[in-house]
Amino acid sequence: MEVIVHWFVHQFYIRIIRALLSGVPRIPMSACGRGLLILLLLFPVMLSAQTRWKGTFSSSWSNSANWTAGVPNANVDAIIGDAAFTGIFYPVISYSASCKSLTVGAGTNAVLTISQSLTVAGDLVIGSGSTISQRGVTLTLKGNWTNSGTYSTSSTNAKVTFAGTTQSIGGASVTTFRKLTIGVGSTTTQNVNMTVSGTFAVNGTFVPADVATPVLISGAATTSVAAGGILHVKAAAIGGNYGLTGTVTLAAGSIVDYSGTLVNQTVRNTLTYSTLRISGTGIKTLGGNLNALNATTATAGIIEVLAGTLDLSTFTANRGTTVAGGGLTVVNNAILKIGGVNTFPVNYATVSLGLTSTVEYNGMILPTYLSPIFLIF
Helix, strand or coil, rough: CHHHHHHHHHHHHHHHHHHHHHHCHHHCCCCHHHHHHHHHHHHHHHHCEEEEEEECCCCCCHHHHHHHCCCCCCCCCCEEEECCCCCCCEEEEECCEECCEEEEEECCCCCECCCCCEECCCCCCCCCEEEEEEECCEEEEEEEECCCCCEEECCCEEEEEEEEEEEEEECCCEEEEEEEEEECCCCCECCCEEEEEEEEEEEEEECCCCCCCCEEEEEECEEEECCCEEEEECEEEEECCCCCCCEECCCCCCCEECCCCCCEEEEECCCCCCEECCCCCCCCEECCCCEEEEECCCCCCCEEEECEECCCCCCCCEECCCCCCCCEEEEECEEEEECCCCCCCCCCCEEEECCCCCEEECCCCCCCCHHHHHCCC
């Protein structure tokens, strides 16, 4: 009955607005007054841009009789587990679905089963005592992920893709993802510990929170950073943020950014970087001779010292030689330190040293293109 009433009200508003726009009413009214009346008529509709699960008819997400204001869509918030939940059925998504924001558990414990793809245009919240159970389908999220309840998967193909712009992962519970993808254009900040058991793919930007006790991703997942993807490191060592035990693949055009501001950092030397970026504050020191940087394309194989200090210690940081190219940049006020008897890093097609940058040499041999004005012995 509630759904029928909602439909009649909706039709009533549409008919009145069409009449006003067509000039049918014979009541004199200014354009401003007409616009105000339309706004007032639309206000209740705008307020009802959410629908709440009742669960009185069946478990079908796509059946409007189970909702207070019809089936949700990309413009309508979905709330599951509040005072409206008076039935006995928990929702199951059996056909591709979408909603604006999604809340599971808003005072009443609830379980949502995702059996087909779901796109959430806003935030996703799992309340304490409530559960999202995902099968081997894709959940696409464009807002923030907050899990204070339970998130479970029943298939190795269960995938969560962060596809928004500025996003975060938080909540009181540790989320265990099977497949986690950070989409192109998304900058996702990790605020709590989490686990990934299958694959961790960074196509956008992934940032662990820069906090005194580092946040950690653990699990057996493989890690891949695609061209254009940026993986930030905030802990003292990369293992403090990334405890994944699977293989790590850094594609040509990917970036690993040691960007911590709270502690000095050790740069892992066993990765084959395409772009190694140094930012944040403090000193970033090589843990050993770097693997030769990626030289599969002319645009790969780059070191950027954008802030702070890159200390090579007594180790090397050379580029590969497969394809000529790459570059080494030290911007204004940044520092590159070279120790031992090693020379300046080699095989970079371009070297750019800012006017107020510093190259500090504790070694024996200077490259001919370095002006002594930039050097400290």
